[in-house]
Amino acid sequence: MYCNQCGRRLELQGEGDWPGLGMEEAAASAESVAAAPAVYRGLEAERKRGERTKRSRTEERGGRLAAALLPVIVLFLSAGGVFAYYIYESGINNDVRQLHVKAQQEGLDGHYQEALRLLELASAKRPEYGALLDDAAAVREAIKAEEELRAVNGLIGKRSFGDAQLRLEQLRSKLHLRSEPLFGKLNEQLETASVSLAVEQAAVQLESLHTLDELVAKWQEVKGMTGEQAERLQAKLSEKIVTVSGEEASRLLEKKRFSDAIAAVEAGLERDPGNKALTSLKQQIAVAKEKFEEAEQRRIEDAMQMAAAEDLRNHTAAVEVERIERKLDDEGRLSLTGHLVNAATRPIYTVKIRFTVYSAEGDTLATGEADATPNYVEPGEAMTFKWTSEKVKRTDVEVVVDHATWYLD
Secondary structure, X not given: OEOOOOOOEOOOOOOOOOOOOOHHHHHHHHHHHHHOHHHHHHXXXXXXHHHHHHHHHHHHHHHHHHHHHHHHHHHHHHHHHHHHHHHHHHHHHHHHHHHHHHHHHHHHOOOHHHHHHHXXXXXXXXXXXXXXXXHHXXXXXXXXHHHHHHHHHHHHHOOOHHHHHHHHHHHHXXXXXXXXXXXXXXXXXXXXXXXXXXXXXXXXXXXXXXXXXXXXXXHHHXXXXXXXXXXXXXXXXXXXXXXXXXXXXXXXXXXOOHHXXXXXXXXXXXXXXXXXXXXXXXXXXXXXHHHHHHHHHHHHXXXXXXXXXXXXXXXXXXXXXXXXEEEEOOOOOEEEEEEEEEOOOOOEEXXXXXXXXXXXXXXXXXXXEEEOEOOEEOOOOEEEEEEEOOOOOOOOEEEEEEEEEEEEO
16 A cells, blocks of 8 residues: 555555554545545556656666776775785795895805805895895805815815915905905905915924024914914924924033023923923033133133233243353353243344353353344244353353343234
């Protein structure tokens, strides 16, 4: 049943009931409608037109709403796609970042092959990422340097020291140009190889070092080296220094070179302070040095005394009379020939002799003076003087040299 005013369908609450009407009113209305079918048909037609209009308006409003919502829906769907793509790309970036960070740490730890593997995995995800390409190139350089270091160590093991030194310096020049932290471990390995080369060279040279000076000089070269190889070399070198210092000190002691002998012992004791043999030898050298110095002092004193005596002789008894010959010359005069010797320790010259001639009874018969010849006389050489008396005509006389003068050269 529909309303005759607006065409709205009326829901009946009970059989024959009309909404909002009492029983009698409802019955009257029903009779009225039944009695006027023409009016009802008109109302029914009007109602249908109203429904069609209402549906048309509803559909129009729905169309306008759909048209208005379509861009929003498209935008929402596009944003969802972009967000999904962003999430996907962010995941890749995160993977690449993690691989990159891990590769960098592996490189810093010196694990270059593993670092390169991780960088290549990351590059497969982001082929155009420049930082990955640069780091991979640097890691490849590090791998080459590591291989070169292995080759250098191989040459050192074969005692090809010249080739090892050359390649080590070439590698040092290359690494000097790389300041990245990636090459830190390589620089450490380079220094280790350099020390290893020096140690091996010193170990070979040690076999040909036999003097204390050579060994001590070599010790100055290796004492600052570190590492197990260096420590073994230093221990071996110290042992040899101790042995050679004792041997050299003993030889120097025999030559009475006490200061050098003590220095040799101390060189050994510097390497092994508690060495009993060297300590005992040092004491022995000190005692021998003291005794020698005492004897030397006595010798000096004796020499000084001898020098004083010689000086006295040179000044007071340089001329020694060996004998004086007496004879008469053709005129019956007494002729004397005196044989003298230079008793000084230095040459003398211009020697003059004064003498007295006595009779057998002790009476003075004559006095005389004569020059000795030759004029210049070396120590120990002979000289003579000649003299003839005008008064004495006999040979049974005694001639006494009273005085002699000379000049020392």
